[in-house]
Amino acid sequence: MSMYLLYESSSGYGLFEAHGLDEIGQNTEAVRSSVSDLSRFGRVVQLTAFHPSESALDALNQINAVSEGYMSDELRSFLELNLPKVKEGKKPKFSLGVSEPKIGSCIFEATKIPCQSNEFVHELLRGVRQHFDRFIKDLKPGDLEKAQLGLAHSYSRAKVKFNVNRVDNMVIQAIFLLDTLDKDINSFAMRVREWYSWHFPELVKIVNDNYLYARVSKMIEDKSKLSEEHIPMLTEVLGDEDKAREVVEAGKASMGQDLSPLDLINVQTFAQRVMDLADYRKKLYDYLVAKMSDIAPNLAALIGDMVGARLISHAGSLTNLAKCPSSTLQILGAEKALFRALKTRGNTPKYGLIFHSSFMGRASAKNKGRIARYLANKCSIASRIDCFADSSTTAFGEKLREQVEERLEFYDKGVAPRKNVDVMKEVMENLEKKDEGEVKAVEGSEKKKKKEKRKAEEKDEEVEEEEEKSKKKKKKSKVVEEEVTTDNGNSKKKKKKKTKSQDVE
Template sequence: MAKYVLFEGAPGYALFERISGGEQIDQQNFKLQGQFLDFKRFCKIVQLRAFCPFSSAENALENIIDLSEGMLTTTLKEFLELNVPKDGEAVLGVAEDKLAVSIRDDLNFKVERSQTVNELIRGIRYHFGTFLKQMSGESFQLENILIAQRGLAHAYSRSKVKFNINKADNMIIQSICLLDHLDKDVNTFSMRLRECYSRHFPELSRLVPDHLTYANCVHLLGPRSQIGPDTLPELSKLLESSEKAQQVLDAAKLSMGVDLSEIDLRSIEQFSKRVVRLAEHRFLIQKYLHSRMNEVAPNLSALIGEVVGARLINHAGSLTNLSKYPASTVQILGAEKALFRALKSRGNTPKYGHIFNSTFISKAKLKDKGRISRYLANKCSIASRLDAFGDFTTSVFGTFMKQQVEDRLHFYETGQAPKKNIDVMKEAIRHLQPSTTTQKRSPLPLSSPSPSHKKRKTLSSSDEPHEKKDSKKDSKKDRKKDSKKDSKKDSKKDPHKDKDTHEKKDKEHKTKKHKKT
């Protein structure tokens, strides 16, 4: 049972000692819970043993961030070593699981994590201000604790938002969702515009099948009676053919449509303007999505395309989540309903999800669609890991992997064996080496480099050693080949020598065995 309880608050660390007996405290023990509300009764159960305040707001923020990740800080370690007795019988109650594991591993303390400890910490949190006031005196004010809690909460949330690893791909997720909504809206509004204007000019819907050009034509032409030879040059520019523009003029003269009032025609023109603006806005968002994907996930966008890559990131939640998925999960992302339906009915599971929209699967034959989707999902998982955890932003690996997928499609059709993956990656690294010096993802300051980045070697700095290693390996291989050839020649010349050498080796082996026995 925990005799000491650790409490982490906004003012600092506090260590409480449990005084009263060993009965268990749980949520159903209402008598003890009633005692927790009264400070005089609660003092008979728990007493404040030691308190370590934070030196500044920055120090408090650093300690809270480390505690949220389950790390044991130096201040907490020194505080526990000073105040917790090392007799081996003292048990420390801790609220967090990760922190309890780190305390047990680093300090070799007996740590308890139970419902009794949670109830004690809940009572300590309720009376923490009065404990500090009793210890410090009348000069202490309870409002200072509330101010410290509020300031620490704002600073902690600000740091979490600032150092969010998913902030780079949040805009990709939002833009692909907005693009899907705009596609639906533009389609529904353009169909509604066709229905409204086809009462006045029904032949135009047959002559102009594209929605955006149809909306521009409605905005340009207006009422059917005003269509004449003056509108022919502008209409030919819009339709990109003079013959199609002449057909529209001829159809306007012999149209079977009904005349509309000026108010109806004006509302149709305004509606056509809105449709054109929505289509232009959709084009701008798509352009932004392409540029953002080339910055955040260049290998994935080069391999499978910007739109399909953005859909995969959106479905996974972030680029880091997508990089953690295996290739089998990436293959069926977006087809979860079909998967569970197949598992329930014991039918065939789906072969692809969002990957189906890529051009590789549409190029493949029906019998090869499953194999190429499996191969493409494997390459997508590699590309996402390179984009998420790579030191440099480059699309070289994505272009080479795209060529690998095309070669695999050619292999399924003709039977010609593609290159090995090792050879392709070596060639990609050779292409990458001249451009690594200008495409660093996040250059670190020279004054305080992080230890994790020290271990990583940039590709530009390791060009010469790789070449030397390759030359050494080639020379070793040539020596081995020459020695093998010489041994083969010697064995062909005098086979009796080989027999003598084998007999000598057998005798030596037998003598060694006898000595061991």
């Protein structure tokens, strides 16, 4: 039974025939030892046919089809032209070795050509890859390397371009960085408090906020220099004049020890760093909110930007979150508790990351599990709309949020909520009306533009007609003037002739 090998290169498809496989005995070790020697490997494997790629774009399309396990029309025609024909009802006397099992199964389904992919075939293809430039005689030295480099660049660009996680990754990195900044700012602010408290211990009780404490310590510097002149500046920072006066009075009667100028410089520098980190944290939060409004507007409108970003981050991407059922989404973030409960046969957790939603805090203790299940259901719907919808809108997320509000009222007061089908129909009708209004507005603006163009054209025509009329009038006046001048000249000539005849007489 003969074997053919299909090799997909950057230059095109190559079909090789393997001879003398019985002598090798299909031993991978024997093949591995003979691959490096071209004289031995060339006796076993020989080139049958080669189909070059027409262009770089064609090579990219072919390699994409192979990587996705899809047989292109070019590959099918190439195999049917160069391989023996498979007769119906008879077992073929050859097989085709391929590198990927997916493409092999696709070839077998389409052409009934038996394919195999194992270690023995992989070793043979490794030898083909190593000596491919010597099998193809028309290739110049360096051509294969250039083709491989160009195809690798275009293939990687296409993969990055069509990567569904490329935008979600920004949200994932931002939420991770936000959590890290929160921990760092908290620990650094505590360090500033401890450090500056040696100099001004009374300030800790007056200013509770970490960021304000860093700003006040940076402004005060040496407590002994505090005076009534500092009250307006402290009032701007603290927002309360009474607190500012309290800080000044506490500074005058403080029991803290004095610090050297060098120690004060270090404290002020570190406080400035904490302030810079806090300012950057605010900017990063604004960036995350903007990204969530672009990536998952409905999920953000339903459950909030931070919780929605944490769900996307924990799932890995918005697509993965959309694929999760609501029961899985409900306990995302509580995997340890879940497996511990399954191991000990205890009660499984009712909620994970969605516990940080404001709805969970508003629900009573006995209804937390029920509202968590309902909220997870709505979050899965919102994530699927965000992932697979053509246009981004917050209309669905706002209506889903209203449904959760109604469910909370139902648990507390017994008011019957609306059905999800009715709510979704209402959203779709509103969106259709908006689209129709936009279309009408566009059509109205186009009609206005057309009318304005017509008016402008009419005005231009009128101006041109007036100009032509004025030109014609000018021409007529010129002609009349010329006729008048010619008549005057003729009369003068006649008078001169009469005077000459009288002189002769």
